[in-house]
Amino acid sequence: MTSFDKIERAATASREAVTTPGNHFAHELSETIKLALPMALTQLGQIAMMTTDLAFIGRLGNEAVAAAALAGTVYFVSFTFGMGLVSAVAPLAAQAFGARDPLLVRRSLRTGLWAALLISAPIMMFPLFGEQILLALGQAPAAAHLAQRYLFGLVWGVTPALWFLALRGFMGAVNRPEPALWITLAAIPANALLAYLLIYGEWGLPRLELLGAGLATAIVNFGTLLAGLWFATRRRPFREYHVLGHIWRIDRSLMRELFVIGAPISVAFLMEYGLFSAAALLMGLISTTALAAHQVALQITAILFMVPFGISMAATVRVGHAVGRNDASAVKRAGLVATGLGIALVAALTLAVIVSRFAIARLFFGTAESAEGATELTSTLLLVGATFFVADGVQSIVAGSLRGMNDTRVPLLFAAIGYWLIGFPTACWLGFRTEFGAVGVWIGLSCGTAVNAALLIWRFRLLANRLRSP
Structure with missing residues (x-):
C-alpha cells in the first residue's frame, strides 16, 4: 500500500464511521468542534501576542502607543491583501482532501506558498514607505516617524507570516489543526521575551524601542514558519503529502484559481x-x-x-x-x-x-x-x-x-x-x-x-x- 493510499483511506475514515442517518448531525457537530476549537485558540494566541507587545510599548509613553496604532493600520491594510489570497489554500486543499486527491492537496499548498512569495514584495512597499503615507494622510511628523521605526521591524516578517498562514490552511484542510495551536502557544512567551529584550535593551542588547518591537514580531514569524515546516515535512499525516516536492514548479492554472477565490x-x-x-x-x-x-x-x-x-x-x-x-x-x-x-x-x-x-x-x-x-x-x-x-x-x-x-x-x-x-x-x-x-x-x-x-x-x-x- 502506498502512502497516498493511506491518505485516501484517512480521507474517508470519518464519514465511514457514520452508519445511520440519526448520527449525521451529531457527527458533524463533533467534527466541527474538533476543528474549530484549536483554530479559535490559535487566533486568541495571536491576540495575546499583540496585547503583550502593546503592554511593553505602553511603557515607552503615549506617543509610542499612538505611533504603534498608526503603524498597525498601515501594516494591516497591506497585509490583508496577502492574507485573503493565502486563505484560499484552505478551501482548495479541503476540496482536494474530500475528493481523495492528495496530489491536488499538495499543489494547493505549493501554489499558496508561491502566491505568498509573489505578493510579499508589493505588500512590503507599504510599510517601507509608511512615514510618507502617514504624512500624506495628515498625521503629525513626529508620530509618523515613530511609526516608521516600528514598521521597519515588522516588514521583514511579512513573507514568513503568509507562509505560516498557508501551512495553517493546509493543516486544517487535512483535519489536523492542532500543530498550529501548539506553535502559537510556544510563540507567546518567546515573543514576550524577545520584545522585552529588544525594546528595552536588556542582556547587553541595544535599546531599540519601537524598532525592537517590530523586529521581535518578525523573528517570531520566522520561528513559527520553521516550526510549521518541520511539522509539515516530518510528522504524520503531513509528511505523506511531500509538501515541498517539486516546490520550484508554479502551477499557473491553480494560481489563477487561487487569485480568483x-x-x-x-x-x-x-x-x-x-x-x-x-x-x-x-x-x-x-x-x-x-x-x-x-x-x-x-x-x-x-x-x-x-x-x-x-x-x-x-x-x-x-x-x-x-x-x-x-x-x-x-x-x-x-x-x-x-x-x-x-x-x-x-x-x-x-x-x-x-x-x-x-x-x-x-x-x-x-x-x-x-x-x-x-x-x-x-x-x-x-x-x-x-x-x-x-x-x-x-x-x-x-x-x-x-x-x-x-x-x-x-x-x-x-x-x-x-x-x-x-x-x-x-x-x-x-x-x-x-x-x-x-x-x-x-x-x-x-x-x-x-x-x-x-x-x-x-x-x-x-x-x-x-x-x-x-
Whole structure:
C-alpha cells in the first residue's frame, strides 16, 4: 500500500464511521468542534501576542502607543491583501482532501506558498514607505516617524507570516489543526521575551524601542514558519503529502484559481476593517469620550470574534470536504451545524458581556469620578452591541461556508451593500442627525452587519440547494 493510499483511506475514515442517518448531525457537530476549537485558540494566541507587545510599548509613553496604532493600520491594510489570497489554500486543499486527491492537496499548498512569495514584495512597499503615507494622510511628523521605526521591524516578517498562514490552511484542510495551536502557544512567551529584550535593551542588547518591537514580531514569524515546516515535512499525516516536492514548479492554472477565490476575500476584509476605521473617525467627531468608549467596546468585539472566526475556518474545511466528494446533503449539514454552533456560543458570550459590561468598562477606565462618562458610555455600547456580536459571528461563519464552495465574489458584493450602502450611512444619520450620538453609530454598524449576514445566509441556501449528490 502506498502512502497516498493511506491518505485516501484517512480521507474517508470519518464519514465511514457514520452508519445511520440519526448520527449525521451529531457527527458533524463533533467534527466541527474538533476543528474549530484549536483554530479559535490559535487566533486568541495571536491576540495575546499583540496585547503583550502593546503592554511593553505602553511603557515607552503615549506617543509610542499612538505611533504603534498608526503603524498597525498601515501594516494591516497591506497585509490583508496577502492574507485573503493565502486563505484560499484552505478551501482548495479541503476540496482536494474530500475528493481523495492528495496530489491536488499538495499543489494547493505549493501554489499558496508561491502566491505568498509573489505578493510579499508589493505588500512590503507599504510599510517601507509608511512615514510618507502617514504624512500624506495628515498625521503629525513626529508620530509618523515613530511609526516608521516600528514598521521597519515588522516588514521583514511579512513573507514568513503568509507562509505560516498557508501551512495553517493546509493543516486544517487535512483535519489536523492542532500543530498550529501548539506553535502559537510556544510563540507567546518567546515573543514576550524577545520584545522585552529588544525594546528595552536588556542582556547587553541595544535599546531599540519601537524598532525592537517590530523586529521581535518578525523573528517570531520566522520561528513559527520553521516550526510549521518541520511539522509539515516530518510528522504524520503531513509528511505523506511531500509538501515541498517539486516546490520550484508554479502551477499557473491553480494560481489563477487561487487569485480568483482569494482576491475578493481580501477586499471584503478591507471593507469590514474600513467600516470600523470610519466609525472611529465618526466617534472622534462626536467627542473624545465617544472615541475612547468605542475603542474599548471594539476590543471586546475583537476578542469575542475569535470564537466565530475559528468556527468559520472549520466551516470552510467541512464544507470543502463535502464539496470535494460531491455530497450535497453534507454541504448543507456542515453549513447549518457550524452556523448553529456559532449562534449558540456567541449568544452565551454576549450574555456574559451584557451582565459584566460595567465591570469591563471599569477594568479599562478605572473607578475615578472623571472616568464615569466613558464607563457609562462603554457599558451602553456593549449593551447595544449585543445584536451586533451575534450578527457579526453569523456573517463570518456563513462566509466561511461559502468559501468552502469557492464562492467569494458575490459575498464581496454583499459586504459592499451591508457595510457601506446600509451600515455607514445609517451610522452617520443616527450619529449626527438624531439624539443617539455614539450609540447611533453602533446601531448603524449592527444594521449593516445584520443585512450582510442575512444576504450571506440566502446565498448559502441558494447554492447548497443547487448541488446534487451523485
